[in-house]
Amino acid sequence: MKGILIAGVFAAFAITVIDSLDCRQCTTNDDIKSCKDEASSCGESTDFVSCVESLVNSTLGGSQPLYQERSCSASNCETIIQADFTVRLPDAQQYHFVSQCCQGEACKDTDPGPRNLTNTQCSSCYSTNQGACNETTQQCFEGEQCVHIIVQHGSGEESVTEELKGCSDISDATCKALDSESAKIGEFTFQKVNCTKATIIPEVTTTTTPTTVTTTPSTVTTTPSTSTTIKASFISSVFGSLLLLKLLF
Template identity: 55%
Template sequence: MKGILIAGVFVVFAISVIDSLKCRQCYSPTESCSDEATECKGEGFLSCVESLVNSTLGGSHYLYQNSSCSANNCAKNSNTQVAFTVHVFDNQTLHFSSQCCQGEACNDTNHETGTQGLTNTQCSACYSYNTTDCQEKTRQCFQGERCVHIIAEFVNGKSGTSVKGCSDISESTCETLALENRTIGEFVFQSVKCENATVIPVTTNTPPASTGVKASFTSSVFGSLLLLKLLF
């Protein structure tokens, strides 16, 4: 009887260990959060949720990151992780990352991907806050980028942004976010449009013949005629 009781205690302990959820838990608008995952306090947590916005739009650095335990069951969603960067103007970018991980801590996907040189493609580029109107300019794209127009806001509706430019966003992410008002983590993507970048037309101008070349050609013809007159 005592052996059965001890075995039951071990089973309960094992279940509690399995059911305990650890997530990175951090909110910091100024510096990077720790990679260490800590146990979620309380009951009902099923997933870990992480969101990050890293922006240099307007020439000012803005950082938002939030990692927490969540009662959402993100396993029901077909795609629970998105990460991409939008290049708008020179040295002005918007990096977005959000993911929901069921039953375990999320992998670190907050690092931006490197660029691999400019190409002969371009996109319209601009940005605005809490409005969809912005003054467009042309942006030359890096290798592997496509044109995007993204309108998104926080789930609480406190702030939103509209951004156009060249992005490394994947085809699968474009398809996932193509549905209007798609919620990923703490953000609602009201509209996401992805298009192939436009090839920059190549113009060739034939330079006019120089005066020196024309003069040389005229002198050569005159000299040949004079020589024929002397011979005959």
């Protein structure tokens, strides 16, 4: 019985070793849709221990080519820089970068899900090949911070250098990993990655200027009526007549 048990353990181990790793595998520029989502065998080699994927999906200026690379890797995931973040800019433009490593299994797509806007904002702009980055402001979602990224795609004369500023869901750990001496992931070299806390949108205050009302006193002149004047004249005449009679007698 003991011998049968040991043989079963070795058989299970042998099956585990023989089973090849399945990863999504393709490399594409300009048309990410041509990269299939189905995983396929990495072959019988036991050197492959992980699946690695790099993806850029951008709507900035229409100049950034869509890029995706999926492959089997002999590297341990602990030695590979992983990142998954989106930089959002005004006019619904965005730059989505993903680099992930999946140990012993195929990678899966990530989706942050719906988020709510907050009362925070970041400076925002986009430029290519050291062009002018005309800054504006971008309102941020929950969990986002401000980023300033300069990344080069490719090498030589065909390389493209992009500068991005905006709101991003990038993590502090990813910022630290990419903000090193020219961190490189696949065909992308990050020349600068700076992350700062989003600023609170200042409240708009309305100032009311008090209105001063000046009242000028009016002068009221009363003119005695005709009847009052006649009555006063009659009394004066009677009084004068009595005084004259007293003098005569």
